[in-house]
Amino acid sequence: MWETALETEPMRAVLERAGSYEQRIMRLFGIPESEIARSLREIEADGVPIETLEITTCLRRGEIEIATVFEPPYADVYDAFRDAIRARHADTLYSEDGSTIDDQVIAALAGHTVAVAESCTGGLMSARLTERGGSSDYFLGGAVVYSNEAKTALAGVPADLIAAHGAVSPEVAATLADGARERFGARIGIGITGIAGPDGGTDEKPVGTVCVSVAGPDGERWDRSVLLPGDRATIRERTTTVVMHGLRRRLREAEAVRRA
Amino acid sequence: MWETALETEPMRAVLERAGSYEQRIMRLFGIPESEIARSLREIEADGVPIETLEITTCLRRGEIEIATVFEPPYADVYDAFRDAIRARHADTLYSEDGSTIDDQVIAALAGHTVAVAESCTGGLMSARLTERGGSSDYFLGGAVVYSNEAKTALAGVPADLIAAHGAVSPEVAATLADGARERFGARIGIGITGIAGPDGGTDEKPVGTVCVSVAGPDGERWDRSVLLPGDRATIRERTTTVVMHGLRRRLREAEAVRRA
Numbered sequence: 328m329w330e331t332a333l334e335t336e337p338m339r340a341v342l343e344r345a346g347s348y349e350q351r352i353m354r355l356f357g358i359p360e361s362e363i364a365r366s367l368r369e370i371e372a373d374g375v376p377i378e379t380l381e382i383t384t385c386l387r388r389g390e391i392e393i394a395t396v397f398e399p400p401y402a403d404v405y406d407a408f409r410d411a412i413r414a415r416h417a418d419t420l421y422s423e424d425g426s427t428i429d430d431q432v433i434a435a436l437a438g439h440t441v442a443v444a445e446s447c448t449g450g451l452m453s454a455r456l457t458e459r460g461g462s463s464d465y466f467l468g469g470a471v472v473y474s475n476e477a478k479t480a481l482a483g484v485p486a487d488l489i490a491a492h493g494a495v496s497p498e499v500a501a502t503l504a505d506g507a508r509e510r511f512g513a514r515i516g517i518g519i520t521g522i523a524g525p526d527g528g529t530d531e532k533p534v535g536t537v538c539v540s541v542a543g544p545d546g547e548r549w550d551r552s553v554l555l556p557g558d559r560a561t562i563r564e565r566t567t568t569v570v571m572h573g574l575r576r577r578l579r580e581a582e583a584v585r586r587a
Numbered sequence: 588m589w590e591t592a593l594e595t596e597p598m599r600a601v602l603e604r605a606g607s608y609e610q611r612i613m614r615l616f617g618i619p620e621s622e623i624a625r626s627l628r629e630i631e632a633d634g635v636p637i638e639t640l641e642i643t644t645c646l647r648r649g650e651i652e653i654a655t656v657f658e659p660p661y662a663d664v665y666d667a668f669r670d671a672i673r674a675r676h677a678d679t680l681y682s683e684d685g686s687t688i689d690d691q692v693i694a695a696l697a698g699h700t701v702a703v704a705e706s707c708t709g710g711l712m713s714a715r716l717t718e719r720g721g722s723s724d725y726f727l728g729g730a731v732v733y734s735n736e737a738k739t740a741l742a743g744v745p746a747d748l749i750a751a752h753g754a755v756s757p758e759v760a761a762t763l764a765d766g767a768r769e770r771f772g773a774r775i776g777i778g779i780t781g782i783a784g785p786d787g788g789t790d791e792k793p794v795g796t797v798c799v800s801v802a803g804p805d806g807e808r809w810d811r812s813v814l815l816p817g818d819r820a821t822i823r824e825r826t827t828t829v830v831m832h833g834l835r836r837r838l839r840e841a842e843a844v845r846r847a
Binding site: 467469510512523 | 703708709710711712713714716717718719720721722723726727728729730731732733734736737740741770771772783784785786819820823
């Protein structure tokens with residue numbers, strides 16, 4: 328009886344329509360959700376009939392995901408919507424094809440090698456870079472340098488640099504990145520130091536203070552100091568996301584230089 | 588109206604009874620769920636009226652959790668049930684008070700220091716040991732030694748040992764544990780090497796083959812080679828659980844020696 332129902336003409340029409348919905352996903356990093364909400368309102372006010380699209384925005388692991396479902400006749404509206412998002416958020420929109428930051432970084436790492444020296448993330452950065460099979464093609468190794476002595480012994484951070492700037496500082500992050508490159512013989516080095524909490528924060532460097540650095544082979548680097556919200560687990564995970572985006576940026580710049 | 592209903596005598600009686608249920612949790616490691624099911628049947632056949640208890644068994648992260656809810660008058664039945672489980676599964680029952688393996692290991696690490704040299708887990712072992720605040724009291728650092736060169740350079744595994752036994756071998760796991768101890772100056776060293784897959788398996792060493800070692804200060808060690816089921820993520824996570832149990836065993840033996 329069910330199969331017969333599926334074969335009736337109205338049911339078929341519904342199924343055909345249902346089957347032909349399109350879905351597109353855009354991803355942005357480093358932008359508050361409220362800003363996307365405002366953009367949606369303004370894009371609609373500018374005359375793009377986005378009411379013909381079904382748009383949902385979702386904050387996920389520190390990133391914004393915009394998922395849009397629409398019927399094929401409205402593909403032009405979607406393109407106009409995407410172009411408007413692109414124009415407004417060029418600096419934070421990193422994916423128009425649904426690919427995740429992990430997809431993009433792993434694809435971009437082909438032909439490169441990477442190594443990590445991390446403190447507050449406690450191994451999660453290396454774990455993220457080795458999550459997928461075949462990661463030994465690009466990942467050489469990592470040092471989890473929790474104690475100051477380990478930072479010096481395993482990543483070559485001079486003790487007086489730590490004394491001068493503190494273990495959580497841009498200087499130490501940069502030196503960790505360089506140390507990771509050298510110790511593992513990798514093309515790219517990642518350095519991470521921060522305060523994941525709940526203890527260890529100060530007025531000057533509260534819990535959530537994180538300094539990261541991505542160093543390439545010719546002395547070029549990408550550095551960032553951020554103050555991340557959330558509990559210990561969130562701060563640790565968000566830190567790896569910040570680094571993944573830094574890594575993507577560094578790899579793209581290197582690719583642009585290579586092609587130029 | 589709802590508040591009035593809550594104050595009626597029958598309702599109060601129900602709520603009082605509901606509030607007085609007791610819950611107990613036991614945890615076992617290294618035992619198939621089917622064996623617990625058989626134990627439950629046999630304990631009941633032996634005359635323990637476990638039908639007065641509400642027992643649920645759950646396989647979680649490679650461990651068995653037995654959660655029991657009962658009314659206070661049946662506390663004696665629960666004690667008889669627990670004693671029967673204890674008698675049958677003394678070697679795998681590790682928690683009678685609901686504490687997790689992480690709770691127990693972290694408590695036992697007080698006054699000790701630990702360091703890791705890990706390969707297939709890619710940083711997850713260090714990440715697990717640093718999951719909680721205050722972990723810098725006992726965790727000194729870790730090396731994620733993915734490439735053979737990193738195993739040699741960062742954990743002191745001789746290249747000819749790898750050549751003779753293969754990177755995934757009990758010999759290399761033991762040397763990684765020793766290397767972790769020495770390089771980080773830690774009391775306890777953990778060594779992990781294995782094949783998380785999906786590639787890299789052979790007939791002799793299939794995907795899921797994992798060798799781990801926990802080395803203490805006086806040359807005493809706990810070694811294990813296992814074949815873990817599941818996909819890459821499962822094998823990586825289960826490996827850290829195997830090590831946590833090895834670490835617990837080593838720390839308890841050390842404590843027993845100290846007290847003797």
